[in-house]
Amino acid sequence: MSDELHVARRLSAAVLAVSDRLTVPEVLQTIVDTARELAGARYAALGVPDEAGSFAQFVVSGVSAEVQAAIGPLPRQHGFLAVMLRDPATQRVADIRADPRFHWWPAAHPVLEAFLGVPIISGDEILGALYLANKSGGFTDADEELVGVLAAHAAIALTHARLYARNRELTIAEERARIAHDLHDAVAQRLFGLRLTAQAADVLLDRDPAAARRHLTEVTTLAKEATEELQAAVQELRPADLATDGLPAALRKQVSILDRAYNGAPHLTYGDDDPPELPMPARTVLFRVAQEALHNAVRHAKATTVRVRLQTHDPDVVRLEIADDGQGFDVAATLKAGRSLGLRSMRERACAIRATLTVDSTPGQGTTVRLEARHA
Known part of the structure; x- marks a missing residue:
């Protein structure tokens, strides 16, 4: 040579x-x-x-x-x-x-x-x-x-x-902000309710013991719900190992965490046909969008069933779909009013990898979030 x-x-x-x-x-x-x-x-x-x-x-x-x-x-x-x-x-x-x-x-x-x-x-x-x-x-x-x-x-x-x-720092900051928001929305509100209910039980303890007992039962329920919310938040702080485990395994773990945290609430199902693995940036986006959609379904939509599906849509496209039977909402009106940071976050993530995001929802008829990304 x-x-x-x-x-x-x-x-x-x-x-x-x-x-x-x-x-x-x-x-x-x-x-x-x-x-x-x-x-x-x-x-x-x-x-x-x-x-x-x-x-x-x-x-x-x-x-x-x-x-x-x-x-x-x-x-x-x-x-x-x-x-x-x-x-x-x-x-x-x-x-x-x-x-x-x-x-x-x-x-x-x-x-x-x-x-x-x-x-x-x-x-x-x-x-x-x-x-x-x-x-x-x-x-x-x-x-x-x-x-x-x-x-x-x-x-x-x-x-x-x-x-x-820098991107990783921004992602971590975004996830911390989202978890803090969730904690404020869910745990803080439940703890506030728990405090008021305990105070009511204390006031009624002498003059109406039966009513006081009912309030104490409610205190137990609120404490249990707050504990479940905290457990879910702590689990989320443990990052998914997308590089080692891959996207399907990370999604299964996320579904399992929520299933345990909200035992007896929404019934979560997962289906996939082992689609080809995506590049790391696309895996991260699909996982974060799935997290956001799942949290919306279990915490806000009052869904009884949430389905997660990851599949090959055609030879070049991987599709993620999260569908729930919750209360639904008016997508256009919500975006116009600027009320949903979650929707905006999902759209921005999708744009970052040139993926296609669609959110189909009607009041009273549930919501389907669909994200399609190319793996080639």
């Missing part, structure tokens, strides 16, 4: 790793290993700084695990490590030890000579840097160009990781 073809294939593998299903650490390790190999360096590293003067990530290549352990904790931002995080220019020196910007390294650290540092940049922000050292004969312009390509793809991987983290 020619050198040019080998380089092209290794670069291609590193680039594809960015869009593959690998984790960010795996992508960064692939980039560091590729940079070291193609530039002919003995050592390579990729550093992503934190806000405390150290590094959030520091991936190395060419240094054994034993030597890494002997070196000790992750390095601080000093010397050339810090230079690369402040200056967007590539740094190339024949012997790093002779440069006035060089500081020191731990006793167990390999001795570095020829050095090439390439910043990882997104817009005007330096996200990190690639460090290469100890190439026989020193680094060349071609090495700079090649490592620059890998640094650009490291920037893509790190940017994707940031966006994923």
Whole structure:
């Protein structure tokens, strides 16, 4: 195999790793290993700084695990490590030890000579840097160009990781807000009713013991209902493992949680024909829409039966359907009045993955929520 073809294939593998299903650490390790190999360096590293003067990530290549352990904790931002995080220019020196910007390294650290540092940049922000050292004969312009390509793809991987983290934080915040709203609507109201009923029983205890006993029976019922609401909320705080278990299993678990929490209320059924698994963003959206629709059915619609179905609608479409026989509502009027945050949330989630959401409901005739997403 020619050198040019080998380089092209290794670069291609590193680039594809960015869009593959690998984790960010795996992508960064692939980039560091590729940079070291193609530039002919003995050592390579990729550093992503934190806000405390150290590094959030520091991936190395060419240094054994034993030597890494002997070196000790992750390095601080000093010397050339810090230079690369402040200056967007590539740094190339024949012997790093002779440069006035060089500081020191731990006793167990390999001795570095020829050095090439390439910043990882997104817009005007330096996200990190690639460090290469100890190439026989020193680094060349071609090495700079090649490592620059890998640094650009490291920037893509790190940017994707940031966006994923931010989206996850937003999702968590949304779910916490929804659970807080549910707790206020359900548990707080029941506890308020429990308090008033207990007060009424206390007032009636001497003059009408029979009425007081009836109120105390109601206190027991309200306490039981509040406990069930709290149990359901606690279960929801335990996230579904969509990545490991898949969407069908996560839906079954959610139905089981609600069935236990609302024992003797709505009868929940689940049906599916094991449709093909969706990409993770689509799985998450379908699961969250199912959660919202199920909660609406069991807490607000006064349904006696709720059916959940996940199936392949045609070769390219997976359909989720949640249907209940509850009191129903006027969809158009509700949306126009802006009264339903749940409907709006479901629509926004569907739009995020270009899925189709329909909500069919008529007062007195139940509600059907249907979401169709493409798996290919």
